[in-house]
Structures are given as structure tokens and as C-alpha cells.
Amino acid sequence: ADAVEHALRMARLHTGRPKVLSAYRSYHGGTQQAVNVTGDPRRWASDSGTAGVVHFWAPFLYRSRFYAETEEQECARALEHLETTVAFEGPGTIAAIVLETIPGTAGIMMPPAGYLAGVREICDKYGIVFVLDEVMAGFGRTGTWFAADLYDVVPDLMTFAKGVNSGYVPLGGVAISAEIAATFAERPYPGGLTYSGHPLACAAAVATINVMAGEGVVEHAARLGGEVVEPALRELAERHPSVGEVRGTGMFWALELVKDRETREPLVPYNATGQAAAPMSAFAASAKAHGLWPFVNMNRTHVVPPCNVSEAELKEGLAALDTALSVADEYTR
Ligand SMILES: Cc1ncc(COP(=O)(O)O)c(C=O)c1O
Missing domain, CATH: 3.40.640.10 (Type I PLP-dependent aspartate aminotransferase-like (Major domain))
Known part of the structure; x- marks a missing residue:
């Protein structure tokens, strides 16, 4: 700031x-x-x-x-x-x-x-x-x-x-x-x-x-981003109806969660809190229960791991994300 x-x-x-x-x-x-x-x-x-x-x-x-x-x-x-x-x-x-x-x-x-x-x-x-x-x-x-x-x-x-x-x-x-x-x-x-x-x-x-x-951290982020994170997120998007869009690069990704892929209606309304934000809260609770602390903002979750994350850690986190997205799917039409 x-x-x-x-x-x-x-x-x-x-x-x-x-x-x-x-x-x-x-x-x-x-x-x-x-x-x-x-x-x-x-x-x-x-x-x-x-x-x-x-x-x-x-x-x-x-x-x-x-x-x-x-x-x-x-x-x-x-x-x-x-x-x-x-x-x-x-x-x-x-x-x-x-x-x-x-x-x-x-x-x-x-x-x-x-x-x-x-x-x-x-x-x-x-x-x-x-x-x-x-x-x-x-x-x-x-x-x-x-x-x-x-x-x-x-x-x-x-x-x-x-x-x-x-x-x-x-x-x-x-x-x-x-x-x-x-x-x-x-x-x-x-x-x-x-x-x-x-x-x-x-x-x-x-x-x-x-x-x-010295350790090639930027190249590492580019490589695992392209070879592991992007294909995994695109594959999750194919299987989970709650995922409207996947976008990003390197170690900087967002999943836009929606009620309906056709209309693109967000899973929760803009700036929703409390009960109105329940679908995202349920998604986050599931991720946490499986060992993943998710970034949640309105109807989005971001996948932004450390730039020196290992492939094994990524796979563990992505598996927890997969489970949590099944919870988000329950709120789709
Ligand atoms: C793009 C961007 N600019 C500025 C800031 C502000 O930083 P600060 O945490 O010092 O308020 C942030 C904080 O997250 C940010 O993401």
C-alpha cells in the first residue's frame, strides 16, 4: 500500500x-x-x-x-x-x-x-x-x-x-x-x-x-505451472459442473465457480456474506478438512501455491481441491 x-x-x-x-x-x-x-x-x-x-x-x-x-x-x-x-x-x-x-x-x-x-x-x-x-x-x-x-x-x-x-x-x-x-x-x-x-x-x-x-525458482514455477497445475485444473473443470472458467499462468490461477455454466451465474452473488455465501463457505470447509487452506473471494477460489512448491505437494493440494469442488457441485443447477 x-x-x-x-x-x-x-x-x-x-x-x-x-x-x-x-x-x-x-x-x-x-x-x-x-x-x-x-x-x-x-x-x-x-x-x-x-x-x-x-x-x-x-x-x-x-x-x-x-x-x-x-x-x-x-x-x-x-x-x-x-x-x-x-x-x-x-x-x-x-x-x-x-x-x-x-x-x-x-x-x-x-x-x-x-x-x-x-x-x-x-x-x-x-x-x-x-x-x-x-x-x-x-x-x-x-x-x-x-x-x-x-x-x-x-x-x-x-x-x-x-x-x-x-x-x-x-x-x-x-x-x-x-x-x-x-x-x-x-x-x-x-x-x-x-x-x-x-x-x-x-x-x-x-x-x-x-x-x-540460483535455484531457478521462476523457471520451476513456469514449468510446474504449465505441466502440472494447468492440466490438472482443466481436467477438474471438465468433471466439476461448478467450475465455470479456469484462468492463470505459472503459480497464479483462479477458478470461477458458477451455479450454471450456461448462464455463468456466480455460485454466490457479488460481495455475498453470511447465508448468501454458504456454498463458498461449504467449499472452503471441505478443502480445510482435507488439509488445503483455500483462498476464497466471492465466487472464486485461487490456486496460488509457493513458487518453490514440489510436484508431490501440488498433487496433494489438487486432490483436496477435487474433493472440495464436489461440495460446490451440490449447489449447481
Ligand atoms: C496487487 C496489490 N497491490 C497492493 C496491495 C496492498 O498491499 P498491503 O498489504 O500493503 O495493503 C495488495 C495486497 O494484497 C495487492 O494484492
Whole structure:
């Protein structure tokens, strides 16, 4: 969250513009600005409305906002929607567009080919800072060092945390382009933190990165993701009517659970709690009873094991997932 705060402050100071555009299906952190750029319901209770944030729809073919039937249509229409939003908001008022390269908690929606390159073009055209949030997707999770590597796109600012030091102690940061760094070479960046550059956190990052490179952790995540996780999840989807869609890459996967594959009605309603969320609670209880702690968000479960997980551990977890999906199946039509 600190990294996102500082990325957006830098973008505003660099451009002299007030607004930030971000996606509805997103999560960017718990501090005031970060939770306001967040799209998911965790924003609502703290939404200050005037924080200079405008939300837009990023591409997601399975639940298309654009009546698209192909990834190409979804991509083109999402880009047209974004550029129109920029035009109507006033390009000269927009400091930054911030996106998770692949949204994490919001559902691991892989952007269609060409989307991020298209956002890069819109940013260049209107002098907008392009911020990619890789707090969840970065450092090997996608089977590449950064999710942006999958799409051959270079942002102006990139936030990172979690995987940078394997989470041993809290550390977040922002990678800064030469152009934005030059702005703060001329005038100091008006900020400072008690714990910036904390030696323990940074030493853990250096050690983690060295181990990841030395042991081939990223290649391992890519290989087991492609050879074990993806085929297993696709096979589960064939057998379990509750699985509407499987999507992801590397060690970063989501299963969209539905009541009905034809209508794609979610297994539980958007932001359901209590009794309304019972099918997902029953699914999670079954997974836990079989030794798997599942990530559950609304009607989704995510399969996001450690990047150094073994094949045997994966198979054990996938077997528990198989059993728990049979519980979810009981709630389908
Ligand atoms: C993509 C992304 N950005 C930012 C954050 C915020 O991090 P923090 O835990 O510091 O609030 C998260 C947290 O999960 C995240 O997933």
C-alpha cells in the first residue's frame, strides 16, 4: 500500500495533474489513497469520493462489460472505453492510469494480447504516467520475473512487495523510470519514511532474489505451472459442473465457480456474506478438512501455491481441491 501511495504521489508531482484512473476489478491496498483506487468492495466504507479517483472497466471476457465474444473484441472495446473515459475526464487532469498487470484478489484475469500495449499507447499520447502494480503478480508468481514480461510492456512506475523478499519481513517499493527519476533529481521528492531502505528487509530481498536466481525458482514455477497445475485444473473443470472458467499462468490461477455454466451465474452473488455465501463457505470447509487452506473471494477460489512448491505437494493440494469442488457441485443447477 505504501508503494502504491508513493507511485501515485510521484505521478501527480511529475505531471502536476490531480486524477488517477484505475480498474473496478482491482485491489491496491489498505491506506487512504490505495483503498480509494481499489475497485473491490473493500473500498466502499472508506470511499472519500473526492480523492481524484475515476474507475473504469478493464477487459474480462468471461464477464464482458462490452458484449464481446472474442478476446480481440474485448481488447479493442476495453481500449476504446478507456480512451473515451480519458477524453471525457479531460486528459490534462489525469496524472496516472494504475493497473495490476494481472489483477490478483479481484480474479486473476489475464489481459488479452495487446491490451497493456494499448494502455501504454494511450498514456504516451496524453502524457499520463502508466503505473503497473506488481505487488501480487511480481517476483516469479507468473512463471516470469514480472507479469509485465509476459506482455512485453514497460510501465513508468512499477510497485512491488510480497515476493521481493518472500514475505519474511514487510518490504514494498517502486521501480522508477529514468524520466520520472529525473524529475526528482531536479527537485527533491517531498517524502521520507522511518523505515525506508530498512537494512533487514532489504537484506532479505537480496538474499531471496539470489536464491530465486540460483535455484531457478521462476523457471520451476513456469514449468510446474504449465505441466502440472494447468492440466490438472482443466481436467477438474471438465468433471466439476461448478467450475465455470479456469484462468492463470505459472503459480497464479483462479477458478470461477458458477451455479450454471450456461448462464455463468456466480455460485454466490457479488460481495455475498453470511447465508448468501454458504456454498463458498461449504467449499472452503471441505478443502480445510482435507488439509488445503483455500483462498476464497466471492465466487472464486485461487490456486496460488509457493513458487518453490514440489510436484508431490501440488498433487496433494489438487486432490483436496477435487474433493472440495464436489461440495460446490451440490449447489449447481
Ligand atoms: C496487487 C496489490 N497491490 C497492493 C496491495 C496492498 O498491499 P498491503 O498489504 O500493503 O495493503 C495488495 C495486497 O494484497 C495487492 O494484492
